[in-house]
Amino acid sequence: MSRIRSDATREPAAPTLETAPARETAPSAGRVLLRGRTVVPGVVEGEALVSHETISGWGGIDPAAGTIIEPRHELFGVCFTGKILVFPGAKGSSGWSGFFQTTRLLGTAPIGMVFAVTTTKAALGAVVTRVPALSDLDGDPVALLRTGDVVRLDATAGTVALLHPAPGTGADR
């Protein structure tokens, strides 16, 4: 058996728990909404950005700006930098992972990923973006989470906990 090396030994992509904006909530707080399988271990807290549609890498994002650029996409023009990206899965070109790796190199990466369907594009993309990532969940992440929710993604333990619901949304999910 081989174990992957700890994510902490690698240069992180984006703010980690230590450098992320401070939250009033203690790390252990929040109700666990989702449990899933570790794709990339690590822990991060931050705002969720929820896409109900699958996301393209190449031809779907601008890595320099950290934005979605597909004109017909629900998040067209929206920036994912510093957000926990919640999406059904990856679609389109095999450039997916390379484009998300570039967001890390250019400092525009999301700080975490939660996706419903495991594909090679999304899995390799999360690995080379080097952010905590979770998949194969026990619920539908894009139905349970809302853009603006502050969540704690513990990809090592395999949980997503809701710390503060997005303004105007309830916590009773």
Next chain:
Amino acid sequence: MILTDTERAMRDGAEGPAVAAAMDLLVRYGEALDAEGLCEVRNVAGTTTQPSPAKARLVAEGGWDKAFSVINLDSDEDLEIPPMAVPTCQLQQGFGPDSVGTVPYPADFVALQSDAEVFYGRRGVSILATCTPYQVGNLPVRGEHCAWMESSAVVYANSVLGARTNCEGTASTGAASLTGRVPCWGNHHDRHRRGTHLVRVDTPVATFQDWGLLGYFVGDVVQEARPVVTGAHALPDLTDLKHFGAAAASSGGVEMYHVPGVTPEAPTVEAAFGGQPVPEAVVFGEAERRATYARLNDQGSSTDVDFVLLGCPHASLDQIRDAARALEGRRLHDGTELWIMAPRALAVVAERSGYTAVIEAAGAKVLTDSCPAMSRTAPPGTRVFATDSAKQAHYLPAILGIEAWFGTTAECVDAAVTGRWRGELR
């Protein structure tokens, strides 16, 4: 994930630090997929030479060794890159020196790519410079495990050739080229190659355009699942299936499909589903055909066409010959350009066959190595483009911020000659 003794030795540095870094990436990636282990591959199609601003910076810092380490192995170490361990080719990339004067592609990128070709050629990377390696001599046999990227090539390799590859990425193909390994997951397993959806074609599907429309529809319906296509379709040729797969891998993430009686792993509908119950059919009828056409054409309002693009994925010889026939004796509209993208090896044949001379006499160009979407470039001032490729119509508006028209090859040639879009679905 379980590693063999050989793989563990690679990871532990027995074959040097670059191979160790490659194995480290494959282990991280395999764990991310929950793969049980790795499988041996002897055919890698990846991307190493394509210029980008991030890559230019890395090359300036530490040469191509550094660029490969960071981008193709996801390693922070300073590694010396050894020769490729298994046969490896370079897919489509940026534009080369022969495009200068035609394509407004940065001169520093042209030079950077030429430099890369020397570096990687010396390490055993065949510079095929096309998104269609299967058109120019890279034809894996049925059942062969490969590590390919380029979604349109992956879907072709799995579905039409019966080879076995996932839709790999830049880092996984880089790591595979130095180790001859890739996670044994997904399309490498029989159980993940069987059909999941039945699509019944109820309206005639016979032309190149029809196959693109059907592919774009199917990809949207099944996303990353595995469609089985039956019904009122004619026998497709290489060019039709190239268009179908590329379209299905653009609107969705299709990596494997079956056309019973045509593709090798589906002698029958029942075989395509591997003995599992055949699901209820999704119908592609005339209404679906028209809706798909409308969706591909909802990105255009101005009918003044500046630019026409043929050959996505890279054109077959048949497509180049057909374009030459359509252009023979005609002249492009002043202010409208027409580019035909082709594999360099086929461009040589097209030139020898006299097709290129006819195309150039009309004022159009046969170009190689790249495409407007890969290189983010089009003729200066392009606002509206037309193409016969569902994939290019899907991507180019997002990449270049321009309007798109999708039609037949003949309609595209007409637009290049008149400067006006007059396409309609027949």
